[in-house]
Amino acid sequence: MSDSECPTDRVCGDEGVCVAPDDEPDAGDVDNNDPDAGDVDNNDPDGGSDTLCPAPTITPAGAQNDSSSASALPGSTIRLDGRRDDDAVVTYQWRFVDFPYSETIAELEPKLVAHANGTADFKAEALGLYTVELEVKDANGASVCPPTTAQVLVETDDQIYVELVWETPGQTDKDASGPDLELHYKHPNGTWAQWDPPLDIFWYVPTADWGIPGDSSDDPVMRRFIDHGPGPEAIAHKKADPLVYSVGVYSYDDKDFGPSFATVRVYLDGELADEVPNIEMPETNHFYEVLTIDAGQQTTEYLDNHYEDFLEM
Ligand SMILES: [Ca+2]
Ligand SMILES: [Ca+2]
Structure with missing residues (x-):
């Protein structure tokens, strides 16, 4: 597709979609309309907010899960996956927003090991709810998606x-x-x-x-x-x-x-x-x-x- 195939007031955007000229990429604009940046009100006709800004999946090791919530046994290694479907150059920043005893014993925050490919893992030892937030940033450090979270409830059925x-x-x-x-x-x-x-x-x-x-x-x-x-x-x-x-x-x-x-x-x-x-x-x-x-x-x-x-x- 080229500009000539678009209506007169539109140009061909980076993704081969006709967009308003103002929607063309604008470096450093956090609240931008850059289709590459995967913002939620983007112009991706395929509903790109899902593929470009997916909620991370959270999965106990050895299990299958494709959603952003799960349950696990204590001692489980928990795998987070925030990988995107496009090849935009982004970094993935993870942080705990909640974990068991977070209000009283900050030292119990699990060590979260983040990998460059958009996955991360941690070990969930204490019973309770763990909530992890993911922020995806572009090369300029600007957020390209609203922060998303994933949760795992660590529980047991022991008497x-x-x-x-x-x-x-x-x-x-x-x-x-x-x-x-x-x-x-x-x-x-x-x-x-x-x-x-x-x-x-x-x-x-x-x-x-x-x-x-x-x-x-x-x-x-x-x-x-x-x-x-x-x-x-x-x-x-x-x-x-x-x-x-x-x-x-x-x-x-x-x-x-x-x-x-x-x-x-x-x-x-x-x-x-x-x-x-x-x-x-x-x-x-x-x-x-x-x-x-x-x-x-x-x-x-x-x-x-x-x-x-x-x-x-
Ligand atoms: Ca001891
Ligand atoms: Ca016995």
Whole structure:
């Protein structure tokens, strides 16, 4: 197509579409009508706002998804894809607008690894909603599309799921290896931190054969543990006998950073059932009995017991 094929008041635009002369590309104009820039009220007869400014897709690793929302299990690697169908030279800028505990523990923002081709990935450890925003910019740094978002809800259907996160105000160097807290989950017949019989689940006893012997579907599992903040550590009990289990937090090593402040969340059948925020863990060897979980009643009850010099490990 050429200008002569267009009506008298139109010219042939870059995409072979007749456009008003004013709509010709205008470098640096953010709110532009540049058909190459893929703006939403563009002149692309194919409805180019969809192909040039697509919402990113969000997909747990190993799954299939072509939409901008998904659900995933904790610990999943999440792949974002904002690639465009055209060959315009653009850069892709991603940022989290929301993630679990974002209002209280900023350090829990996952590391988002962006690739030049318009994909990105991150690991979603904590349960909850993650929202990522994508901005596509041209060579001049101008936005070529309105920001778009993608969301993934990290959830589980375990009967009991306990999550521990923590922050340490005295740790000013956020890159340093911060204090090490431990999540504990104890059978009613167990003793804290004893591993024989294995009735307290923590990093040293990450799983045990509870319930029906030889049947692993009713065993508790330490899903994640980590030797520094901010966590999360998590224990999953997919199918629990109708007993009363206890949750504890131990300060294994404060690493001379002073008190840490822990939050414990309890999910029952996938729903947030209880949260104990802002638990002060003053120093190494401090133990806190947080609460009990009645798996028969599906209820929780606070213990709120602090112990100094509790364990000699
Ligand atoms: Ca730990
Ligand atoms: Ca078992």
